[in-house]
Amino acid sequence: MSQTTVSAPAPDSALRTRLLRESMSSRAKAVEATIDQLLPPAAGAEGRVVEAMRYATLGGGKRLRGYLAAEVASLFGVDPARFNRVAASVEMLHAYSLVHDDLPAMDDDDLRRGQPSTHRKFDEATAILAGDALQTMAFEILSDAATHSDAAIRIGLVSALAAASGAAGMVGGQMIDMAGEGRALSLPEVERLHALKTGCLIRYAAESGAILGDADLSLRTRIAAYGHDLGAAFQIADDVLDATASAEELGKTAGKDEAAGKSTYVALLGVEGAAREARRVAERAQAYLDCFGAEADRLRDLIQYVVDRRS
Amino acid sequence: MSQTTVSAPAPDSALRTRLLRESMSSRAKAVEATIDQLLPPAAGAEGRVVEAMRYATLGGGKRLRGYLAAEVASLFGVDPARFNRVAASVEMLHAYSLVHDDLPAMDDDDLRRGQPSTHRKFDEATAILAGDALQTMAFEILSDAATHSDAAIRIGLVSALAAASGAAGMVGGQMIDMAGEGRALSLPEVERLHALKTGCLIRYAAESGAILGDADLSLRTRIAAYGHDLGAAFQIADDVLDATASAEELGKTAGKDEAAGKSTYVALLGVEGAAREARRVAERAQAYLDCFGAEADRLRDLIQYVVDRRS
Numbered sequence: 001m002s003q004t005t006v007s008a009p010a011p012d013s014a015l016r017t018r019l020l021r022e023s024m025s026s027r028a029k030a031v032e033a034t035i036d037q038l039l040p041p042a043a044g045a046e047g048r049v050v051e052a053m054r055y056a057t058l059g060g061g062k063r064l065r066g067y068l069a070a071e072v073a074s075l076f077g078v079d080p081a082r083f084n085r086v087a088a089s090v091e092m093l094h095a096y097s098l099v100h101d102d103l104p105a106m107d108d109d110d111l112r113r114g115q116p117s118t119h120r121k122f123d124e125a126t127a128i129l130a131g132d133a134l135q136t137m138a139f140e141i142l143s144d145a146a147t148h149s150d151a152a153i154r155i156g157l158v159s160a161l162a163a164a165s166g167a168a169g170m171v172g173g174q175m176i177d178m179a180g181e182g183r184a185l186s187l188p189e190v191e192r193l194h195a196l197k198t199g200c201l202i203r204y205a206a207e208s209g210a211i212l213g214d215a216d217l218s219l220r221t222r223i224a225a226y227g228h229d230l231g232a233a234f235q236i237a238d239d240v241l242d243a244t245a246s247a248e249e250l251g252k253t254a255g256k257d258e259a260a261g262k263s264t265y266v267a268l269l270g271v272e273g274a275a276r277e278a279r280r281v282a283e284r285a286q287a288y289l290d291c292f293g294a295e296a297d298r299l300r301d302l303i304q305y306v307v308d309r310r311s
Numbered sequence: 312m313s314q315t316t317v318s319a320p321a322p323d324s325a326l327r328t329r330l331l332r333e334s335m336s337s338r339a340k341a342v343e344a345t346i347d348q349l350l351p352p353a354a355g356a357e358g359r360v361v362e363a364m365r366y367a368t369l370g371g372g373k374r375l376r377g378y379l380a381a382e383v384a385s386l387f388g389v390d391p392a393r394f395n396r397v398a399a400s401v402e403m404l405h406a407y408s409l410v411h412d413d414l415p416a417m418d419d420d421d422l423r424r425g426q427p428s429t430h431r432k433f434d435e436a437t438a439i440l441a442g443d444a445l446q447t448m449a450f451e452i453l454s455d456a457a458t459h460s461d462a463a464i465r466i467g468l469v470s471a472l473a474a475a476s477g478a479a480g481m482v483g484g485q486m487i488d489m490a491g492e493g494r495a496l497s498l499p500e501v502e503r504l505h506a507l508k509t510g511c512l513i514r515y516a517a518e519s520g521a522i523l524g525d526a527d528l529s530l531r532t533r534i535a536a537y538g539h540d541l542g543a544a545f546q547i548a549d550d551v552l553d554a555t556a557s558a559e560e561l562g563k564t565a566g567k568d569e570a571a572g573k574s575t576y577v578a579l580l581g582v583e584g585a586a587r588e589a590r591r592v593a594e595r596a597q598a599y600l601d602c603f604g605a606e607a608d609r610l611r612d613l614i615q616y617v618v619d620r621r622s
Contacts, residue, residue, distance in 0.1 A: 045490060045500070046483035046507075100443060105435035124416035125489055128439065129482045132411060132446065136478040139450040168451070171444040172357035178436055179356060189356070196357075 020301040024067050027087075030080065031066040032058060034088040038141060052122045052130035053137075057095045061113055064234070064306070065205035066091040071298055072206050072223055076213020083212055089141040090205045096134035097170045097201070099127050106174065107260075135167065173197025177262070185263035194235040195228070202231030222288045226299070229285035234306045236278040239264040243271055245310060282307050331612040335378050338398075341391065342377040343369060345399040349452060363433045363441035364448075368406045372424055375545070375617070376516035377402045382609055383517050383534055387524020394523055400452040401516045404474060407445035408481045408512070410438050417489065418571075446478065474515055484508025488573070496574035505546040506539070513542030533599045537610070540596035545617045547589040550575040554582055556621060589618050 035057050042051040066087035073083035102109040102117040103124060110120050119127035173196030180193065206227025210220040243266045265274040282303045289296045346368050353362040377398035384394035413420040413428040414435060421431050430438035453474055484507030491504065517538025521531040554577045576585040593614045600607045 045487040045503075048490065049482060049486040096443075100439055103436075103439065105439060125414075126486070128411055128414065128416060129486055131443070132407075133479060133482040135443065135446055136482070140479070143454075167447040168444060171360060171440045171447070175360040175437070175440055176356040179359065192356075 016297065016301050017305070020298055020305055023071070023298050024062065024305075027067050027070045028060075028063040030084050031063050031070065031087045031091055032060070034084040035091060038085070038088055038137070048122065048126055049129045049133060052099075052118055052126045053134055055121055056099045056118045056130055056134065057092060059113055059115060063087075063091060065094050065202060067302070068202065068205040068227060068230075068299075069209045069212075071302075072209025073212045074209070075292070075295055075299070076210060076215050078209070078212045083209065085141055086208050086212060087205075089138040090201070090208060092134045092138040092141070093167055093170075094201060096131040096138070097167075097174075099131040099134070101174055103127060106178065138167075167201070169196040169200025170198075173200070180263055181260050183261075183263070184267075187268050190263050190265060190268060191232070194232065198235050198238075199228055199231035202234065203227035206230070219291070222291065226285050226288035229281050229288070230303055230306060233278050233281045233285060233303060236265045236274055236281065237307050237309065239266045240271060240274050240278065241310070242266070278307050327608065327612050328616070331609055331616055334382070334609050335373065335616075338378050338381045339371075339374040341395050342374050342381065342398045342402055343371070345395040346402060349396070349399055349448070359433065359437055360440045360444060363410075363429055363437045364445055366432055367410045367429045367441055367445065368403060370424055370426060374398075374402060376405050376513060378613070379513065379516040379538060379541070379610075380519045380523075382613075383520025384523045385520070386603070386606055386610070387521060387526050389520070389523045394520065396452055397519050397523055398516075400449040400474070401512070401519060403445045403449040403452070404478055404481075405512060407442040407449070408478075408485075410442040410445070412485055414438060417485065449474065449478075474519070478512070480507040480511025481509075484511070491574055492572050494572075494574070495578075498579050501574050501576060501579060502543070505543065509546050509549075510539055510542035513545065514538035517541070530602070533602065537596050537599040540592050540599070541614055541617060544589050544593045544596060544614060547576045547585055547592065548618050548620065550577045551582060551585050551589065552621070553577075593618050 036054075039054055039057065040050055042048075042054060069087040069090050070080075070083050073086070074080075098112060099118045101107050102112060103119055109117050111117060115121070117127075118130060122130070173193050176189075176193045177197060180189070185193065203224055204227070207220060207224040210223040215223065242264070265277060268274075269277055285303045286300060289300055292299075347365075350365055350368065351361055353359075353365060380398040380401050381391075381394050384397070385391075409423060410429045412418050413423060414430055420428050422428060426432070428438075429441060433441070484504055487500075487504045488508055491500070496504065514535055515538070518531060518535040521534040526534065553575070576588060579585075580588055596614045597611060600611055603610075
């Protein structure tokens with residue numbers, strides 16, 4: 001019996017993969033519709049920046065962060081009208097960081113999801129302002145999301161605070177990332193870089209769902225730890241993809257990390273070693289969900305999805 | 312009797328000017344100390360961005376926005392420990408907008424308060440990230456400022472919302488400003504531009520003090536309207552200064568508006584006409600304070616200060 005046959009997904013696994021994809025696609029549509037509704041129409045003299053905000057946020061994509069926020073909130077019985085707004089604000093924070101990271105002064109990336117990055121589609125000034133305004137709007141939505149009861153207000157505030165730590169992490173991580181170009185970082189340094197740059201926001205996305213659901217501290221902590229490790233697995237898999245996938249598969253320039261002399265998991269551990277590390281972290285993420293039943297299966301399958309993805 | 316003698320300040324007016332300057336200087340010191348305490352030390356791999364955040368916020372300056380927040384809060388009996396944090400967050404929002412506006416892709420300004428602007432002192436990427444992180448931190452402080460009682464939480468939230476509208480205004484205003492370069496804007500267009508670009512945040516600064524003081528809606532609205540007109544008078548005076556003062560007096564490049572083909576109050580109304588307009592708006596700002604007694608004298612004198620300043 002060949003190895004391929006041994007590791008082929010069981011029918012149950014194929015079904016779960018399909019269910020996850022359907023769930024992601026349906027939640028992504030709801031988040032996209034919410035973003036569309038929250039962003040003002042692109043009118044008036046300042047219309048160009050609103051157009052760029054719409055371009056940067058409404059271009060589709062996996063919506064991993066929004067999905068996490070929505071799926072975790074749903075696990076805790078939160079109403080979709082409430083979690084979709086928070087999921088939208090998380091996606092806005094993510095989009096703001098991508099728009100700024102792609103700028104010529106930063107990673108100088110011309111492509112994003114196979115389309116011109118925001119500063120290439122518009123111009124640098126508009127891209128800077130659109131990113132700025134997306135961050136503002138994310139916090140505005142989080143504040144506004146909580147105006148009905150005292151409990152909801154408290155939830156909104158804590159949520160905004162957690163978002164702030166997620167957003168602050170992105171800046172610190174990007175700074176380390178750029179400072180590290182051309183210099184070999186150690187594995188702990190690379191781990192810290194990614195924990196800040198992408199990990200903080202993915203962790204927050206998961207945690208925001210638990211906050212909205214008023215989860216007790218122990219469950220909230222487990223969900224946050226799950227989000228942290230999911231984010232780490234995602235990032236390691238990203239490094240592997242950058243080294244092995246084509247630009248067409250990625251929808252962005254491939255092999256950029258190596259060209260920029262960036263220290264990646266692949267540079268430190270090799271492709272095979274990095275893939276092994278991704279699986280190790282993924283298993284740790286699974287363990288944080290042990291206290292949940294079948295209702296957390298989508299979150300479990302999401303870990304495998306993140307490690308196995310080809311784009 | 313010469314005109315100079317007629318308009319010379321009465322002894323009472325000279326005393327009030329001195330009291331205002333002392334009050335501004337003392338509140339600026341308290342806000343500066345609060346910012347210094349709130350910003351993390353510049354350590355670790357991401358230290359450079361923190362250094363830039365400190366550079367952009369701790370360089371002194373008039374602290375008009377922080378002063379407004381603190382002075383209005385004080386008028387409503389708020390404790391300094393509470394209003395200094397909010398004043399610090401308003402100054403962080405202001406600093407973030409200046410750092411981004413100075414960028415090469417935006418106004419391309421090399422000088423700010425007589426010192427190299429942040430991207431000249433550091434680099435573009437660091438300046439973009441420092442601005443991003445200052446905005447994040449401002450919202451973090453506003454959220455965190457309110458964790459003790461339900462009333463305080465509500466206040467914090469409303470305050471964050473108002474800050475968001477101030478921050479969103481800055482982006483819209485900057486976009487119109489750049490889109491308008493080389494094209495003649497009408498007076499209503501210029502008024503709208505400035506109402507967004509500088510007016511929203513100055514208005515919010517004043518309003519935040521009233522929010523912290525739990526002022527009733529009618530007083531809060533009057534304070535916000537005062538802030539709005541103070542901001543407008545400030546901007547018109549700024550246009551007059553740009554056209555008439557030296558770079559040394561300004562601490563930044565002079566005559567830049569005309570060189571950039573920007574539509575200013577001076578371009579539309581002439582130096583004399585613009586100065587007259589500043590006085591007219593200043594009188595309207597005064598009227599909003601009629602319901603207050605001598606305890607609002609500093610806020611009254613601030614209007615005159617803003618119109619008369621030479622830097």
